[in-house]
Amino acid sequence: MNSVNDILIEVKNLYSVYKMNNSQSRFILNDVNIEIPKGKTIGIIGESGSGKTQLISSICGIQLLSPGVIYGNVRFNINGKWLSVYNKDRDSDMNCYLNKPLHATKKVSSNMQSIKRDLIGFIPQDPKTYLNPFWTVEKLFKQSHRLHNNHEIPFDSFVAKYLISAGILESKVEDIIHKRPNELSGGESQRVMTGFVFSKSPKIIIADEPTTGVDVTTQKRIIETLKEMSDNDTTTILISHDLGFLDHLVDEYFVLYNGFVCEYIKDKEEIYNQNNLHPYTRKIVQSLNRDNLEQKARLETTPEQQEYLKCCPYSIPGFCSQLEHDIDNPEMTYTEKCRTELPEKNIDANEINSGWKRCWHER
Amino acid sequence: MFNIKNVPKFSIILITISLIVFVFICINYISNHLISNNDPNQKIEYCLGIKREAIKFTHDYATCNNPNNVDECPYNCPGWHSYKKYNRLNNEMEYYISHREYDTLLDSITIVPAHASVIDLKRMVGSLIVPIDSLQDCNLHPLPLLTRINDNQTLLLGTDIEGRDIFSLLSSSIFHSLQFALLTLVAFAISGIGSGILVGYYANQYVSFSSIANYFNKSLESVPLLLWILISLYALKIFLPPEYPYLAWPILFVILGLVSSPALSKMIRLKFIKLADDEFVVALKMLGLSNRKIIFNHIIPYFCLPIIISQCAYIFAQALFLDITLTYLKQFYNESSLGYRFIEAKNSIGDYGYSYFFITSTFIFFIIAFMFSLIRVIDSYNE
Numbered sequence: 001m002n003s004v005n006d007i008l009i010e011v012k013n014l015y016s017v018y019k020m021n022n023s024q025s026r027f028i029l030n031d032v033n034i035e036i037p038k039g040k041t042i043g044i045i046g047e048s049g050s051g052k053t054q055l056i057s058s059i060c061g062i063q064l065l066s067p068g069v070i071y072g073n074v075r076f077n078i079n080g081k082w083l084s085v086y087n088k089d090r091d092s093d094m095n096c097y098l099n100k101p102l103h104a105t106k107k108v109s110s111n112m113q114s115i116k117r118d119l120i121g122f123i124p125q126d127p128k129t130y131l132n133p134f135w136t137v138e139k140l141f142k143q144s145h146r147l148h149n150n151h152e153i154p155f156d157s158f159v160a161k162y163l164i165s166a167g168i169l170e171s172k173v174e175d176i177i178h179k180r181p182n183e184l185s186g187g188e189s190q191r192v193m194t195g196f197v198f199s200k201s202p203k204i205i206i207a208d209e210p211t212t213g214v215d216v217t218t219q220k221r222i223i224e225t226l227k228e229m230s231d232n233d234t235t236t237i238l239i240s241h242d243l244g245f246l247d248h249l250v251d252e253y254f255v256l257y258n259g260f261v262c263e264y265i266k267d268k269e270e271i272y273n274q275n276n277l278h279p280y281t282r283k284i285v286q287s288l289n290r291d292n293l294e295q296k297a298r299l300e301t302t303p304e305q306q307e308y309l310k311c312c313p314y315s316i317p318g319f320c321s322q323l324e325h326d327i328d329n330p331e332m333t334y335t336e337k338c339r340t341e342l343p344e345k346n347i348d349a350n351e352i353n354s355g356w357k358r359c360w361h362e363r
Numbered sequence: 364m365f366n367i368k369n370v371p372k373f374s375i376i377l378i379t380i381s382l383i384v385f386v387f388i389c390i391n392y393i394s395n396h397l398i399s400n401n402d403p404n405q406k407i408e409y410c411l412g413i414k415r416e417a418i419k420f421t422h423d424y425a426t427c428n429n430p431n432n433v434d435e436c437p438y439n440c441p442g443w444h445s446y447k448k449y450n451r452l453n454n455e456m457e458y459y460i461s462h463r464e465y466d467t468l469l470d471s472i473t474i475v476p477a478h479a480s481v482i483d484l485k486r487m488v489g490s491l492i493v494p495i496d497s498l499q500d501c502n503l504h505p506l507p508l509l510t511r512i513n514d515n516q517t518l519l520l521g522t523d524i525e526g527r528d529i530f531s532l533l534s535s536s537i538f539h540s541l542q543f544a545l546l547t548l549v550a551f552a553i554s555g556i557g558s559g560i561l562v563g564y565y566a567n568q569y570v571s572f573s574s575i576a577n578y579f580n581k582s583l584e585s586v587p588l589l590l591w592i593l594i595s596l597y598a599l600k601i602f603l604p605p606e607y608p609y610l611a612w613p614i615l616f617v618i619l620g621l622v623s624s625p626a627l628s629k630m631i632r633l634k635f636i637k638l639a640d641d642e643f644v645v646a647l648k649m650l651g652l653s654n655r656k657i658i659f660n661h662i663i664p665y666f667c668l669p670i671i672i673s674q675c676a677y678i679f680a681q682a683l684f685l686d687i688t689l690t691y692l693k694q695f696y697n698e699s700s701l702g703y704r705f706i707e708a709k710n711s712i713g714d715y716g717y718s719y720f721f722i723t724s725t726f727i728f729f730i731i732a733f734m735f736s737l738i739r740v741i742d743s744y745n746e
Contacts, residue, residue: 117650117651132643134665
């Protein structure tokens with residue numbers, strides 16, 4: 001396990017519940033317990049619908065789905081001080097949550113606001129839609145210049161510095177400054193957003209599927225800029241379903257399966273070591289279509305293993321909570337058991353620095 | 364090449380402000396040099412032609428006596444042009460002689476009190492009888508437009524039948540009515556925007572509050588506007604303490620604002636529901652902005668302002684309409700309001716032409732048009 005000082009974010013018992021129309025509750029996140037280490041690049045992988053974006057936004061205190069509630073304890077370690085972002089235990093009766101929605105106390109929410117403003121840089125999937133459509137790039141940068149620079153550098157050189165570092169040509173900077181998001185091209189808006197994030201000089205960078213819908217050369221540029229940032233003291237959290245992209249950058253993996261973190265892989269190379277993987281992770285890794293023959297050979301499976309893989313079905317968001325019958329059925333397979341009751345962490349006592357799994361099959 | 368984008372926005376704003384200031388200076392110059400600031404209720408004493416001292420009372424009746432038509436003689440002498448006018452206010456005839464004639468016949472006029480009755484006039488045989496007002500051409504109201512009453516003053520819009528300056532009358536009533544329209548607007552905007560935000564943005568956070576706001580909106584909407592006004596009118600008649608009759612007018616205008624607010628609330632709610640889970644708002648949350656800043660710095664000025672301005676212009680017109688309606692129904696009416704001017708102008712159409720009516724109605728029209736033109740200003744600023 002990590003020592004306390006190495007941990008940046010501690011997430012305990014995080015639940016994100018969504019109220020459906022037929023008065024049933026649906027668990028988008030279910031009992032998430034993770035510790036995000038400092039100064040490393042972390043990849044969060046999982047199928048679409050497994051709750052990757054919801055996990056990040058819940059850590060930041062944002063409930064994306066409405067009506068819904070977040071429960072849990074999230075703490076940030078900032079220079080040795082623990083700042084709790086929110087702190088709300090799950091009630092025993094989950095159905096009454098609508099009457100008691102989450103309210104972060106004023107002090108706690110102001111903690112979160114200052115953390116989000118000063119420490120976190122968020123690079124979204126499609127930056128065009130994430131910018132205020134009426135604001136020019138100049139106005140956007142003026143805000144961060146006022147908030148984070150304290151007028152040490154003059155504004156013109158401030159903008160030029162970060163836009164050029166994000167990969168925009170020096171001759172183009174003046175042209176781009178007066179444009180609005182709808183006038184920017186896809187690559188330009190991606191670079192403007194990265195430049196804006198860098199201008200905050202954040203300690204945590206969160207990138208939500210930064211490569212989907214972007215061409216290969218732009219992908220490479222994004223990888224390069226992210227690598228530059230990860231050389232410094234920053235922590236980077238990458239969300240993606242593309243293992244090929246993550247492979248360039250990531251030190252550690254969290255695997256999300258139907259709202260709970262089913263595996264924590266501490267060693268990057270371990271993801272190609274078949275026998276130790278969670279069956280769901282193995283499924284994701286197998287579906288990788290790679291030209292590298294060596295790695296492909298490592299991924300090939302025997303028919304026996306194929307049957308073993310069937311125990312984890314594909315993600316249907318929140319199905320865990322919907323089927324609450326058949327708890328006492330003795331003939332339950334592992335799959336059905338996973339639906340009704342989540343497995344505990346399976347930590348290997350011999351290897352302290354290894355990751356962990358949550359799987360019935362291992363027991 | 365000239366590009367509008369290169370011109371700083373600040374200079375455009377400066378130019379607009381200086382234009383507005385220039386227009387105000389012009390209006391100020393005109394009002395100081397051409398128009399006096401008359402008291403709207405004061406009767407304007409305005410006399411043309413001869414002065415009173417110049418008249419001698421030496422007219423011989425026999426010179427213009429016509430034995431065939433004795434009754435009409437005093438007023439229809441040869442070389443004289445007199446005319447009658449029926450005064451509806453006092454239900455009697457008035458006799459006037461136009462002022463142009465006096466210059467030639469200065470020595471042949473007898474002056475009698477202005478409101479002497481016709482029978483009294485008939486008894487006074489032996490002299491030509493002319494009312495004192497018409498002789499001096501004093502108080503020959505209504506005076507026409509642009510009447511120059513002395514060297515410094517010109518009445519832009521003339522006077523009404525009671526001798527009041529229409530310009531100062533209208534300007535004071537417009538100021539009076541706009542105050543109450545503004546009261547309506549404030550009530551309308553606060554309740555509309557507030558409930559819109561509560562129902563749209565905070566619907567999932569403050570469930571009970573927003574459902575109460577929703578309930579109120581729907582119940583206000585279900586009853587027609589005029590019915591709400593009538594209900595509150597009779598409620599005020601019963602419950603308002605008679606010591607404070609002046610409270611009725613502002614209360615009615617606030618009620619109008621509150622009752623018509625669901626229209627605005629609905630539109631704002633739609634915008635907020637659309638934007639609350641939008642990626643752009645999520646990004647603002649991720650940047651660490653508070654809800655208050657997201658609502659008032661980002662969503663309202665960029666997405667809701669055109670809606671708010673157009674609805675406010677509409678409610679401004681509604682408030683003026685309520686003013687006219689209350690005056691017409693003679694309920695809690697206010698004599699210095701624009702509605703009273705309108706009804707007054709409407710009643711005086713038969714008496715002295717349509718000018719007063721047209722002037723009043725065009726003023727109301729211009730106020731409404733001005734409010735609507737604000738939408739264009741906001742739009743051009745956003746572009």
